[in-house]
Amino acid sequence: xxxxxxxxxxxxxxxxxxxxxxxxxxxxxxxxxxxxxxxxxxxxxxxxxxxxxxxxxxxxxxxxxxxxxxxxxxxxxxxxxxxxxxxxxxxxxxxxxxxxxxxxxxxxxxxxxxxxxxxx
Numbered sequence: 001x002x003x004x005x006x007x008x009x010x011x012x013x014x015x016x017x018x019x020x021x022x023x024x025x026x027x028x029x030x031x032x033x034x035x036x037x038x039x040x041x042x043x044x045x046x047x048x049x050x051x052x053x054x055x056x057x058x059x060x061x062x063x064x065x066x067x068x069x070x071x072x073x074x075x076x077x078x079x080x081x082x083x084x085x086x087x088x089x090x091x092x093x094x095x096x097x098x099x100x101x102x103x104x105x106x107x108x109x110x111x112x113x114x115x116x117x118x119x120x
């Protein structure tokens with residue numbers, strides 16, 4: 001979600017609600033803030049702000065593009081880490097399952113041997 005905050009928008013209840021809703025469901029928020037905006041921007045706390053000048057829109061577009069590229073790389077890395085974690089969990093589960101199966105098989109075989117010895 002790209003948020004373009006002008007002097008009017010920063011005071012808008014609706015804009016702040018939309019930003020809050022997006023952040024609450026972990027949607028990426030890319031905040032752009034007009035250079036002349038002053039005041040509190042609480043809903044964007046902790047986010048990297050892209051300051052723009054209305055007179056230089058191309059610069060703002062380049063900065064947003066760069067931000068999106070960095071965000072994409074970050075999300076790809078996060079997905080790779082999750083994938084690696086899931087693979088590790090799968091391998092560990094596989095090992096635990098077969099170890100449990102081996103212990104169960106040994107238990108059954110040892111009981112068979114004990115019963116065979118007791119019957120003699």
